[in-house]
Amino acid sequence: MIDEPPPAPVILKGDVRPARPPGAGLVGDGKTLMIVVLGGMSLLLVAALIFGGIVVYRTTEAREREMEREIARREAHWDRSARRAAQGSTDPAEWITADDYPADALRRNQEGTVTIRWQVASNGRATDCTIAATSGHASLDRAACRAILRSARYPATAPDAPLRALTRRVVGKSPTDRGFRVFGRAARSGRDGDRILWRTP
Numbered sequence: 001m002i003d004e005p006p007p008a009p010v011i012l013k014g015d016v017r018p019a020r021p022p023g024a025g026l027v028g029d030g031k032t033l034m035i036v037v038l039g040g041m042s043l044l045l046v047a048a049l050i051f052g053g054i055v056v057y058r059t060t061e062a063r064e065r066e067m068e069r070e071i072a073r074r075e076a077h078w079d080r081s082a083r084r085a086a087q088g089s090t091d092p093a094e095w096i097t098a099d100d101y102p103a104d105a106l107r108r109n110q111e112g113t114v115t116i117r118w119q120v121a122s123n124g125r126a127t128d129c130t131i132a133a134t135s136g137h138a139s140l141d142r143a144a145c146r147a148i149l150r151s152a153r154y155p156a157t158a159p160d161a162p163l164r165a166l167t168r169r170v171v172g173k174s175p176t177d178r179g180f181r182v183f184g185r186a187a188r189s190g191r192d193g194d195r196i197l198w199r200t201p
Helices: 029-087 103-107 138-151 180-189
Strands: 112-120 126-133 164-172 195-198
Antiparallel strands (some): 112 164
8 A cells, every 4th residue: 555645735825816996886877877967967967057048038038128118107207297298287287297206205104294385477387486395205205396387377477577475285195095096087077176186996
């Protein structure tokens, strides 16, 4: 019998390859998924930018249209005022109209009674309007005098005739005042005593 040396032991070594960096394992469907996700996010961003641009454009456009309407309204008001200034009236109910009511007073729902005094020249035009008692709102006071000087007309007198002095109370009522409708009818009739009743819309 021949003695044989024992077999050499077999050593099994583990996998000592370096670890893959993150993302290195994305092959095939993994890379496709990432591309799809990134593409979707890009589309959402573009859509958000487009939507925001549309909103800004429409808002700007609406403001421009509103500005154009306001300009047209003011031009129409100026045209009416110019016609009234050229014609004038002997009817106190036509001296002050809704167009004369100050815009800031309407916005703030301001109203009040102002007492004004003015003189009448020989040509029948009102002149030298002053505030005898304020309404409490400067814009109402100024507008009342401005309207009287522009629109009030009286029969002409001799050039050497003395100036006539008149005093009136101008009652400015807010459109939200329900009782204003009665005043409006009185103003249109022209029989309003020593008061001029301001008509508003």
